[in-house]
Amino acid sequence: MKCKSLFSFQFLVVVFMMVSLSVSGQRIKTSELETLSKSYALKALNSDLRDFLSIPNNSLIPEHVLNNLKYLEGAFGKRGFTTKRLPTNSRTALLAEKKVKGAKTTVLFYMHFDGQPVDPSAWDQKDPYTPVLKKPVGDDWGRVSWDEAKDGFDEDWRIFARSASDDKSPIIMFLTAMDIMVDRKQTPGFNIKVILDPEEEQGSIGLPGAIDTYNDELSADRMVILDGPLHDSAQPTLVFGCRGIAEIELTVYGPRRPQHSGHFGNYAPNPALRLSKLLASMKDDEGRVIIPGFYDGINLTPEIKAILEAVPDDINAIHKRVGIAETDKVGANYQEAMQYPSLNIRGFRSGWVGDEARTIVPGTAMTTMDIRLVPESDGARLVGLVRKHIEEAGYHIIQNREPTEEERMTKGKIIRFDHNPAAMWKAFYTPIESETGMWLYNTLKEAHGQEVARVRLAGGSVPIAFFVQGLNIPAVLVPPVNPDNNQHSPNENLRLGHFKNGIKSVVAILNSKI
Secondary structure, three states, X not given: OHHHHHHHHHHHHHHHHHHHHHHHHOOOOHHHHHHHHHHHHHHHHHHHHHHHHOOOOEOOOHHHHHHHHHHHHHHHHHOOOEEEEEEOOOOEEEEEXXXXXXXXXXXXXXXXXXXXXXXXXXXXXXXXXXXXXXXXXXXEEEEEOHHHHOOOOOOOOEEEOOOOOOOHHHHHHHHHHHHHHHHOOOOOOOEEEEEEEOOHHHOOOOHHHHHHHOHHHHOOOEEEEOOOEOOOOOOOEEEOEEOEEEEEEEEEEOOOOOEEHHHHOOOOOOHHHHHHHHHHOOEOOOOOEOOOOOXXXXXXXXXXXXXXXXXXXXXXXXXXXXXXXXXXOOOOOHHHHOOOOEEEEEEEEOOOOHHHOOOEEOOEEEEEEEEEEOOOOOHHHHHHHHHHHHHHOOOEEEOOOOOOXXXXXXXXXXXXXXXXXXXOEOOEEOOOOOHHHHHHHHHHHHHHOOOOEEEOOEOOOOOOHHHHHHHOOOEEEOOOEOOOOOOOOOOOEEEHHHHHHHHHHHXXXXXXXX
16 A cells, blocks of 8 residues: 555645646747737736836946946845956956856847936936836827836836836846746756946947956857847847947047137138048038048848848938938938948037127137948048048048147148047847848747848947957847837937837747757
């Protein structure tokens, strides 16, 4: 009798283990993702997302960085991650890691937890760090009480707070996706590392050095960047690269100090006019850079053009949003334009205008420019081409200083050329047909049941290109937030439908097999 009971008990244990293995071995069905994502989004909205957004996160303030760091240590620790602080020569980053038994591949996720500084007076709420729920009311927004959101939410509602979209909500999307995986007894098919950047908005100053210092800790086979807005079409989106950036500041000198235009007009050279003509000589009337060699190395093959044409851009909508009737003629369309380096005048300053206008010949004229870099172009070479063009225009170039008295008396055209090579960010690109690209494409397409917008090269720049290149791993951006989120600006917001869909995307990625 005793043996029979023991046999029965052992049999039940074996059956229970088989059932458990069967349940945990099954992946979450695509048909379940929508319901799971919405229910967990509601829970996160009223807890983790609201709490996290309530912590000020100006990366210029050390106390803000520390408070967010502590929160994230607890949040990732609660999900079974080990965490390690990574001090850099600027701020302290955080690495969270979860090892999966038997996994042979490691995926590194990148997100940042800092935000741009805020001017509370420019916001339509008392405190940008106190999250507010709003719903569309005509062309305006009406406030929604948090009590109203306890039992559900409309996907068109938005949460307004600094970093609601850039980039705190993707962190909560990731954590919420992990909650779904754990509650459903699912194990990712790969090891997970998460690098949380404390100063992306300030150029990720400390991360380049961290690559050498923490290379082993950060090593991975693939990298997923959770940051940025979806394509305007609202389709799930993948971005396979970003342009880099180099910055130049030019100052043209005229008289030692502003001179009376009646006494010295027609006599003292006007620096505003000279700088205007110099800048105009760099481009033709259709916006193309005419400095020899600027576009060298760019070859849009038929295969690349097919990829660019597949992006579902609504040109009329883009023109309406920007407020333009015609475009520069660099490339045949918007996506092609992003494949070329650009030379942009950010701003121009000389003398006074408006009510403060004065009858003077200005003493100086200044402009700040940026060159958006693409993978095929070398930033140092392009900066050198601009400098050479200025020299050939007859200017005496100085750098990081004012002209001497001798230079003023002997040089007819003086320009100050300031450029910091250390502040230059490189472009990066991961081929669309790469293993990483196809893994993410197939995963998102199945999860959302629709085509994925695949953007070859985003127009903007992210300060982690050196990070991607330094670790030598393929990286793809999975942008999850609404395009009209006002990132960096007053009234930054996150549409709750995008919050739900972002959770769905991350669950699908974690639930996939590589």
